[in-house]
Amino acid sequence: MVSLSVLDLVMIGQGKSFADAVDESRQLARHVENYGFRRYWVAEHHDMPGIGSAATSLIISEIASVTSSIRVGSGGIMLPNHSPLVVAEQFGTLDSLYPGRIDLGVGRAPGSGGPTVQALRRGAPERSFGQDVVEVMDYLADNGNQRVRAIPGRHEVPVWILGSSLFGAELAATMGLPYAFASHFAPRYLHQAIAHYRKHFRPSKYLGSPYVMVGVNVFAADTNEEAEYLASSHRQWMLDLHVGRTGLLPKPSEGFVDGLSQQEREVLDHVMACTVAGDKAKVGAWIRDVVAQTGADELMIDSRIYDPALRIRSHQYAAESVADL
Structure with a gap:
């Protein structure tokens, strides 16, 4: 059995406004929920005039508010652009508002070009993507491994690793997390990456067997x-x-x-x-x-x-x- 899901960049069409794009996303989300789609994910991008999903967590909240059962999440949050604490607090809040329906897909690409990356990160030093993932999961688990606590506390938000190369496949396999491959725009390593993920997958408390x-x-x-x-x-x-x-x-x-x-x-x-x-x-x-x-x-x-x-x-x-x- 295979599930179908939706990836939405909240595209703004020629002659349309941002408000139009958001309304179109609302309409699509309501309909695909009725058709049995499993998830509705929103992707983070910046400084691209045609893409309206820059404030990703806000769009996720809006989609979740007009649906009732479909899972809603990020495909993905570009983790190097954000503090792990802030990401955990945003998605913990989303999980409080829409219990049991929120996914957190994370990626390591910037989601835009160099000047935008500088504007987002304001000279912050490069961090380890893997360590960022661990920190986000620590905050969501409220396990005491970090020096501060994320508010609103403990949340079981599924974390997904997104990627288009062997890097993400290796990380997802090592951490025992579900893996999403971006073959819709970067298909080159699809078969190699998912084969690597399955071969090296280590069962975890989050996932007992590979999920692609x-x-x-x-x-x-x-x-x-x-x-x-x-x-x-x-x-x-x-x-x-x-x-x-x-x-x-x-x-x-x-x-x-x-x-x-x-x-x-x-x-x-x-x-x-x-x-x-x-x-x-x-x-x-x-x-x-x-x-x-x-x-x-x-x-x-x-x-x-x-x-x-x-x-x-x-x-x-x-x-x-x-x-x-």
Whole structure:
């Protein structure tokens, strides 16, 4: 059995406002909860005009407030940007507000470029990511291992290690934590990393056996042609990012891929290798193949579709395409 979940960057579309983007996220969260999705995660990014999830814990709280059962969390909090104490206090507070529904996924990437990193960290010395993870978990456990206490005290918030290389796989395996691989935008080491994680996993009080989440891009529609059209917004945004342009989520464009140069196609083929765009039958077959190849316990869908109603429909079709799983 495989679970489906959602990754949301609260994308701001061309001609739309930040408030529009947040409202679209609320709508999607309510709908995917009804379709049986397991989690709804929000990703931390900074200094990117098209991404509205910079204040990640606030967006998580808003999503949790308009849903009732789906787990809500971070995919992820970029831990080097923050004090472990503050992260523990924010997520302990979220767990108090929405008991048993909060996840804390953490990563070590900055979530932005050099000047933004400097603005976030204000010259703070580099810290060990692994040690930061330990500190956050100490604070959440309220176990006395740190000199101060996190308020509001002890909380059992599941901590996930996010990554796109062997580093995260090794850390998650050593600590006995669940592992989420960012193959939706950095698929190169997917199979190598999850194999390493499973081989070296050490059972812990948090997790008895390996648990793998794989990031994918899914665009489902009534026809393959319509799905390709909807996916063009996401593809254009990703291509712009990789050539140094950041902006709002574009409206979809007919024949977008056909108009690209060979070099541009190669960029997209690399960064979006874990992508399917098609009707229900095509999407369902592709998801089954990914699960068969990776043994994933869970797939997290990133689907940046401009029209909120069609984004909702895409997630519904994805769920329906593998309802038997």
